[in-house]
Amino acid sequence: MTGFIDNLIILPILLPMATGALLLMFDDRLRNARALVSLASTVMLLVGSVLLVMQANAQPTGALAVYELGNWPAPFGIVLVADRLSAMMVLVTAILGISALVYSLARWHSAGSSFHSLFQFLLMGVNGAFLTGDVFNLFVFFEVMLAASYGLALHGQGAARVKASLHYIAVNLAASFLFLIGAALIYGVTGTLNMADLASKVANIAEMDRGLLETGAAILGVAFLIKAGMWPLGFWLPTSYAAAAAPVAAVFAIMTKVGVYAVLRISTLAFGAEAGVSAGFGNTVLLVGGLATLAFGTIGVLAAQTTSRLAGYSVLVSSGTLLATMGMGNAGATSGALFYLVVSTLAISAFFMLVELLDRVRIEGADVLAVTMEAYGDDEEGDEEDEIGVAIPATLAVLSISFGLCILLIAGLPPLAGFVAKVAIISAIFNPDGLTQTAPIPPSAWWLTALLIFSGFAALVALTRTWINTFWATMSERPAPVRVIEIAPVLLLLCLTVATTILAGPALSYTQAIADQLYTPAPVIEEVLEPPAPGQLVEVVP
Amino acid sequence: MELVLAISIGVLASCGVYLMLRPRTFQVIIGLSLLSYAVNLFIFAMGRLKMNGPPVLGKDGVVDPSLYADPVPQALVLTAIVIGFAMTALFLVVLLAARGLTGTDHVDGRERR
Numbered sequence: 001m002t003g004f005i006d007n008l009i010i011l012p013i014l015l016p017m018a019t020g021a022l023l024l025m026f027d028d029r030l031r032n033a034r035a036l037v038s039l040a041s042t043v044m045l046l047v048g049s050v051l052l053v054m055q056a057n058a059q060p061t062g063a064l065a066v067y068e069l070g071n072w073p074a075p076f077g078i079v080l081v082a083d084r085l086s087a088m089m090v091l092v093t094a095i096l097g098i099s100a101l102v103y104s105l106a107r108w109h110s111a112g113s114s115f116h117s118l119f120q121f122l123l124m125g126v127n128g129a130f131l132t133g134d135v136f137n138l139f140v141f142f143e144v145m146l147a148a149s150y151g152l153a154l155h156g157q158g159a160a161r162v163k164a165s166l167h168y169i170a171v172n173l174a175a176s177f178l179f180l181i182g183a184a185l186i187y188g189v190t191g192t193l194n195m196a197d198l199a200s201k202v203a204n205i206a207e208m209d210r211g212l213l214e215t216g217a218a219i220l221g222v223a224f225l226i227k228a229g230m231w232p233l234g235f236w237l238p239t240s241y242a243a244a245a246a247p248v249a250a251v252f253a254i255m256t257k258v259g260v261y262a263v264l265r266i267s268t269l270a271f272g273a274e275a276g277v278s279a280g281f282g283n284t285v286l287l288v289g290g291l292a293t294l295a296f297g298t299i300g301v302l303a304a305q306t307t308s309r310l311a312g313y314s315v316l317v318s319s320g321t322l323l324a325t326m327g328m329g330n331a332g333a334t335s336g337a338l339f340y341l342v343v344s345t346l347a348i349s350a351f352f353m354l355v356e357l358l359d360r361v362r363i364e365g366a367d368v369l370a371v372t373m374e375a376y377g378d379d380e381e382g383d384e385e386d387e388i389g390v391a392i393p394a395t396l397a398v399l400s401i402s403f404g405l406c407i408l409l410i411a412g413l414p415p416l417a418g419f420v421a422k423v424a425i426i427s428a429i430f431n432p433d434g435l436t437q438t439a440p441i442p443p444s445a446w447w448l449t450a451l452l453i454f455s456g457f458a459a460l461v462a463l464t465r466t467w468i469n470t471f472w473a474t475m476s477e478r479p480a481p482v483r484v485i486e487i488a489p490v491l492l493l494l495c496l497t498v499a500t501t502i503l504a505g506p507a508l509s510y511t512q513a514i515a516d517q518l519y520t521p522a523p524v525i526e527e528v529l530e531p532p533a534p535g536q537l538v539e540v541v542p
Numbered sequence: 543m544e545l546v547l548a549i550s551i552g553v554l555a556s557c558g559v560y561l562m563l564r565p566r567t568f569q570v571i572i573g574l575s576l577l578s579y580a581v582n583l584f585i586f587a588m589g590r591l592k593m594n595g596p597p598v599l600g601k602d603g604v605v606d607p608s609l610y611a612d613p614v615p616q617a618l619v620l621t622a623i624v625i626g627f628a629m630t631a632l633f634l635v636v637l638l639a640a641r642g643l644t645g646t647d648h649v650d651g652r653e654r655r
Contacts, residue, residue, distance in 0.1 A: 136618055143625045150632055159643040163651040166567065166640050169633050170649070173574050174562065176629070177581045180622050184581075187614065188588030 008055060009067040009082045011048040012090050012127035015041055020120030028113060035105050038116040042101050045123065046094040049087070056087035057510070066133070066528055074133075074529050075197040081133035081528060084514045085338070089130040089261055092342055095496065096254050096349050097123050099489035103353050104247035106486045111156040111245065118155070122148035122251065129258050133528060135183050135193045135220075138262060142179065142227070146172050149255060152248045153240055164243035171226065171236045179223035185216025196528035199269040199521055202278055214281055217270065221282055224266075227259030229319045231293040238300060238312030246356035249311070253349040256315055257341060260322045264334075267326070268518040269525075283329045287444055290324025291451055293317075298455040301462045307355045310462055311348060314410050317455050318344040324448050325425050332428030335515040339508055340421035343497055347409035347418065350493035354402055357482050357490075358470055395482050400471045402487070405494045407467060411460040412452075417501040422452055424508060547587055554580035565654070567637045567647050571630065578626040582619050589615030 019041035026034045067080040082090075101119060109115045125145025132138050150172075153165045187193055189209045190201045205213055222233070229237040237256070241249050263286065271281040297316030304310035318340075325337035405416065412418035429445045500507050517524065554576050561573025595611030637647075644651040 136621070140621060140625070143629070147629065147632065150636070154636065154639075159640075159651065162636060162640045162643050166636055166649060166651075169629075169636055170562070170570055170574070173629055173633065174577070176625075177577050180581045180618075181584055184585040184588040184615070184618070187618070188590075193614075 007067075008048060008052055009080050009131060010069075012045060012052070012094070012131065013080075013124055015045050015048065016120040016124035016127065020117040020124065023117045023120065024114065031110055034116050035109060038120060039098075039101060039105070041120065042094070042098045042123070045127075046091075046098055049091040049094040052082055053084075053087040053091050056082050056084050057513075066530070075192055075194050078137050079133040079194065079528060080131045081196075081524075082131055083517060083524060084510065085261070085265075085518065086130045088338075088342070088510070088514065089257070090127050092257075092345055093123060093126050093130070093254050095493070096251050096345065099349065099493050100247040100251040100353070103250065103486055103489045104245075106483045108156065108245050108247050112154075114151070115155055118148045118151040119251070122152060124148075126254055126258055130261060133195050135186060135195060135198070135266075137193075139176070139179050139183055142258070143176060145255065145258065146176070149252065152251075153244045155248055156245045161243045164240040167236050168240035175223045175226040178219050178226075182216050182218075182220030182223060185212060185219065189213040189216060194528070195265065195269050196521075196525040199272070199274075199525050200529065202270050203274060205278075207277075210277065214278060217266065217281065218285075220266065221263060221285070224259045224262040225289065225323075227256060228263065228323065229256050229259070229293065229316050230289045230323055231296040231316075231320070234293065234296075234316055234319070237316060238304075238309050241312040241315060241352075242306065242308040246353050249308070249352040250349040253315060253345050253352065256319050257322075257345055260319060260326075260341065263323070264326055264518065269521050272519060272521055274522065280329055283327045285327070286323050287327025287448075290320050290322070290327050291444075291447055293320030294324060294451045294455055296320070298451070298458045301455075302458050304462065307358060307466055308352070310466065311351050311355055314344075314348050314351065314459065317410075317459065318348060321425075321452060321455070324451075325429075328429055328442075328444065328448070330428055331515040331519045332431070332512070333425050334518065335508065335512040336421055336424030336426075336428050338511040338514055339424060339500075339504075340418070342507075343409060343417040343421050343500060346493045346497050346500075347406055350402070350490045350497075351406045351410065353486070353490050353493075354399070354406060357399060357486060358403065358466075360481055395487075396471065398487060398491075399482065400467070402490050402494055403463075403467055403470070405497075407460065407463040409494075409497055410463065412456040413460065415501065417497050417504060418456075420501060420504045420508075422456065426452065543591055543593075547583065547591065551580050551583050551587070554583070565648055565650075567640065567649055570649060571633055571637060574633065575630055578622075578630070582622055582626075585615050585619045585622060 019037060023034055023037060026037075066074070067082075068074070069078045069080065071077070097119075104115065104119075122145055125141050125143075125148055128141030129138055129145060132141055150165060150169050153168055154161055183193065186198065189205065189212050190198055192198055192201060202213070226233045228234075241252055244252060267282055267286070271278050273279055293316055297313050297318075297320050300313030300316060301310055304313055321344075322337050322341055325333050325340075328334075407413075408416045409418040412422040426449050429448060430441055558573045558575075558577030558580055561569045561576065564570065564573070589612035592611050595609060597611045597613035597616060599610065640651060641647050646653055648654070
């Protein structure tokens, strides 16, 4: 292997960090040069993450690359671990990053200082959180990501943003302290912070310390679930996401998935089947909390008065679906959930960008009208003379089609990938052992299925209502001032989801491979804790 | 010593939580600071309490490792302090911006009637 491939795993962290630092030195007037450097770096990140996915997928067992920072072997030093799951998440981040960045070049990147640096630091934090194999390092990358996200949430100024950010920062700071308490408790009990080492030690914890370990894991879990927006920890989320600028909200769509990812990683590694007494710890909480989040998000979607809040609540629906499915502890369902994760992240990100474009087309308060008109009957009289012979402008048609695709994806209707993902989840929870076997179906499966279908239905109602009011019953005669570089990233994301629909077979077998790897972590643990090659570790002779 | 430390962590944390739930932004930031002190002390405590234990192994002879202080929590606390400090500074800036933009220091940006 070449040196480049060996060091590929650190590229998604180093590249945005170096770019972000470099861009800090640019003068504000060199706006175009800044944008160009930022864009070039993100394209390189995309190429690197594609290579990483291919590299991780090519490994037959465990699909793993372990990178020892500072060349210290695993339990002592910090390692980066790239398995199929991390590689896939890094790829999704890079795709979202590039589309949000292109979108921001139209207008948003010049709305405040240091947009590009903060953006790159956010990418660095998210990628680092996906790639790290160490609990405390995960905290550090979470903080890098959050620090950048605070700056980005405030980007563009305005009292609404500052008010929303104040709550966002306070909640996330408190969550960070919980994270520290959890990590410290786990370290105090097991004496290690390395995730693989932790996994190998959990089974042999003294009975006396087990309560302490589980407390630590639970506190850590609360910190992750705040990021993931689980009910009742996610009330800050719709407000702050709705207040953020469109490209920022689009890239924030991945941040809740970082929380989901961390929960999945820790729960399958430390509390998987091999954890002895603690096996499956927290699954019930995930299941019940996920179902509650799903229900809360669904109600929020129906009740939202603006489209951006609607998008914020769709994030909660997506988180709830993922958490509840993970709580089932079923490899097949988790595979479906991972597919859903990719699709829903892309769709919601595209939706956040689209919402801003829609707001330019429609009149003020159209959403409020949509809700009230439905409740009290539509008694509005249109000007009939204006409606004769109005040609459909091309921009409006493109916007309308993109919005339609977003509806199909978020509601999970056929023929697009959202539907495939939901079918994969539902079919797996009713056939845990394959079609030939009949295992008893837990009552939670029925709840999850009912809520999944109902949330899809609610999203359909809410989104179609907005759609009709924007495109059919619009009272605005203004042409849509939409630039190509604004609509292109939306179309790119939507085309990608269409591509995942067409390639659903290979994609699902990839996520199935991830799920299998997650639920049998033994090879991964072995690979990370591999004894050092002779000569690598010099033993200290006293 | 364990009792003193435990009580001080408890007092700091409870004061921090109480202040964090108050309606004024200044109280919230003081609450967050107190909470971060409590957390930092807690991380220390997780490395087991020990008086005068050196954190680095000496060259001379094999010594019982139970005599040494665990250096990892100290490294963790250092990182946590730096990060917590930076975040508090950032929160302070946002607090001032909110004060300037909304004209009130209520966390919701408007006084509750």
